Amino acid sequence: MAKERDDADAAVRMICAAHGDDEGPLIPILHDIQASIGYVSDTAIDTVADELNLSRAEVFGVVTFYHDFHRAPHATHTLKVCRAEACQAVGGRDVWAAATEAAANGSGEVGVEAVYCLGNCACAPSVQLDGRTLGRMDAERVSALVAADSGAPS
Ligand code: FES
Numbered sequence: 001m002a003k004e005r006d007d008a009d010a011a012v013r014m015i016c017a018a019h020g021d022d023e024g025p026l027i028p029i030l031h032d033i034q035a036s037i038g039y040v041s042d043t044a045i046d047t048v049a050d051e052l053n054l055s056r057a058e059v060f061g062v063v064t065f066y067h068d069f070h071r072a073p074h075a076t077h078t079l080k081v082c083r084a085e086a087c088q089a090v091g092g093r094d095v096w097a098a099a100t101e102a103a104a105n106g107s108g109e110v111g112v113e114a115v116y117c118l119g120n121c122a123c124a125p126s127v128q129l130d131g132r133t134l135g136r137m138d139a140e141r142v143s144a145l146v147a148a149d150s151g152a153p154s
Helices: 002-018 026-037 042-052 056-065 085-089 092-105 139-149
Strands: 077-082 110-115 127-129 132-134
Touching: 002 026, 002 042, 026 042, 026 056, 042 056, 077 092, 077 139, 085 092, 092 110, 092 139, 110 139, 127 139
Parallel strands: 077 110
Antiparallel strands: 077 127, 127 132
């Protein structure tokens, strides 16, 4: 356990060092930590504060302000479902309901999150699976997507 913690701490310190010459490196560092470890832990916040000579509260405030940063281990796959106007106007509510239901019935491998516009309004309703934007979604397609990534037959 202690070794895992040390490894994670070393990884965070390496990420900080890689951004050593950047101007305003906090957000890029937090993105890299999340990409590498999956979330931004309390320990990572302490380490980043130490490396950047910031207070813990400053780093914590940034992490909790932005919804994209997770504070705890997250599902393997992330499905973002747009809940903004253009998507709501063409069936986004049904897509959200189907996605959350499929995720609740799945293996927990897919985490469903609400987002408020993916810039794909012309092809609404839109979702984003692990960064890949998909338009013209409907309840059936989104359920199949979640089931496929949950390892369940779709
Ligand atoms: S409102 Fe859903 S992608 Fe813009």
